[in-house]
Amino acid sequence: MSDWVRERLHRDFAQALRVERMLYDSETAHQRLKVFENPTFGRVMTLDDVVQVTEADNFIYHEMLTHVPILAHGSARRVLIVGGGDGGMAREALRHAGIERVTMVEIDAGVVEFAKDYLPGISAGAFDDPRLELVIADGAEFMRRDGAAFDVIIVDSTDPVGPGEVLFTDSFYGHAKRRLAPDGILVTQNGVPFLQGAELTNTMRAFRSLFADAACYLATVPTYAGGPMAFGWGTDGPARETPLDVLRGRFEAAGIATDYYTPEVHQAAFALPGYVQKLLP
Structure with a gap:
């Protein structure tokens, strides 16, 4: 399987993606970056062989972590993204004309430069938008500081191993809440509950x-x-x-064309199957 990249994120389950052409394979100061072409998913970026983003299906993740909180809020002006070095989250947030400033805090400058060079379609010009403020810094340290409040905070972290581990702690969530404006919303990625149930349980315990x-x-x-x-x-x-009906009105007014998000999907996404409900404290 030398022409396959095997992901070893889970102890007893793995997926593999065929490498049609390896475009980049190098160590940064924090992790090993790869980008390769796959016939189904297009260009794929991995960190330590764990899939981070693909050209073909990134729209699902990025649309749901941006449009759900922004449209639910209704008057968001300032958005903070922790992580998101590929630029996809900024891309979707900046599609809202009412967003005045997106601050993106990414620990690894190498990821950003890599994404610009090898995955430009993911950011789709977001790094050139004057409303984007890119900060190369540790997200947890940034959150501890005093500073501007945000209407929406999006934690686009890697899984809770290595550099991303600190972004899943009670302390981090507490600092994040302190940086929210009144009625602000914090959203986080919490893995696949069937395989990473403890991750969701721990976050929900802190959130509650x-x-x-x-x-x-x-x-x-x-x-x-x-x-x-x-x-x-x-x-x-x-x-x-x-x-x-309010979500529909806001979505129509935003004038955004999406491939996954709809107001109906927005509401239905909060309806949880039983096995997920059992993970909530």
């Missing part, structure tokens, strides 16, 4: 101690194998109860 409204929602991303992916949701505001 911090927020009046702590929940999670789901989306199915093919290359994040093992079932639907969970996204954490925390706010002290009423955003999750936004009526469907």
